Amino acid sequence: MQTDQLDDFIALLTDVMAYYGKHTSSFMIDVWWGACQKFDYEQVAKAMQHHATDPDRGQFAPKVADIIRVLDGTTTDRAALAWGKVLDVMSRVGAYTDVVFDDPAIHAAVEDLGGWPKVCRTELKELSFLQHRFQEAHRAYTGRGQFDYPRRLAGDRSPDHDYERRGLPLPAPAVVGDQKRAALVYQGGGGTGKSNIHFVSLQVLGNGLLASPVRRLEAA
Structure with missing residues (x-):
C-alpha cells in the first residue's frame, strides 16, 4: 500500500474491529500498518473478509498474525x-x-x-x-x-x-x-534491479573508506 492509502486502511481496520466490538488505538494502527503496508489494499481487505467468514477463527477479532497468514497464501x-x-x-x-x-x-x-x-x-x-x-x-x-x-x-x-x-x-x-x-x-522504475558492484583497494576496504571507490561498476 502507498502512504496515501493510510486513511482508507485505518477506516477498514476501524470497521473490522467495530464488527467485533473492539476499539482501535494509535499503537494498534501502527502495528497493523507496519505489518500490512507491503501488501495491496485490496489484498488486505479480502484477507479481513476471509478471516471474518472463517468458521474456526472468524468468531474472534483478527490479530496481525491471522491476516498475515492469509496474505502469505495470497x-x-x-x-x-x-x-x-x-x-x-x-x-x-x-x-x-x-x-x-x-x-x-x-x-x-x-x-x-x-x-x-x-x-x-x-x-x-x-x-x-x-x-x-x-x-x-x-x-x-x-x-x-x-x-x-x-x-x-x-x-x-x-x-x-x-x-x-x-x-x-x-x-x-x-x-x-x-x-x-x-x-x-x-x-x-528506473533502477536496473541488480546490485551495484564496487572495486576498491584492500587498503580502502580495510580502513572503511568506501566513500572513495577506485572504480565502480554498475550492472547495465
Whole structure:
C-alpha cells in the first residue's frame, strides 16, 4: 500500500474491529500498518473478509498474525498468476519487444533471471525450473514491498542511443495488464534491479573508506 492509502486502511481496520466490538488505538494502527503496508489494499481487505467468514477463527477479532497468514497464501497465488501472465506474453510478444507489465515484482523477478530476452528463449525442458525461480523471486519482492526494478523489460533490439542518434522514436513497448497500473510501474522504475558492484583497494576496504571507490561498476 502507498502512504496515501493510510486513511482508507485505518477506516477498514476501524470497521473490522467495530464488527467485533473492539476499539482501535494509535499503537494498534501502527502495528497493523507496519505489518500490512507491503501488501495491496485490496489484498488486505479480502484477507479481513476471509478471516471474518472463517468458521474456526472468524468468531474472534483478527490479530496481525491471522491476516498475515492469509496474505502469505495470497502472495503464493499472486506469484502463480504472475507466472501465467509472463508465460503468455513470452509466446505472444517474444524476445525482441520491450515489455511493461502492471506489476513491478514481475520486472524485478525477470531481471533476476537474466532479462526478458533470456527468459523468452528458455528451452521447454527448463520452463519448470524457470517457473520455480520466478515464483520464488516474485514472492520475495512482493513481501519486501519496496525494491528497485527496471521501468521496462528491454527486448533484444538496438540500444536506445542508436535510435536517438538517428532521430528515430523508440519502439513502443507492449503494455501488459491494466494500463494505468503499468504506467505507474513505468514511472516508478528506473533502477536496473541488480546490485551495484564496487572495486576498491584492500587498503580502502580495510580502513572503511568506501566513500572513495577506485572504480565502480554498475550492472547495465
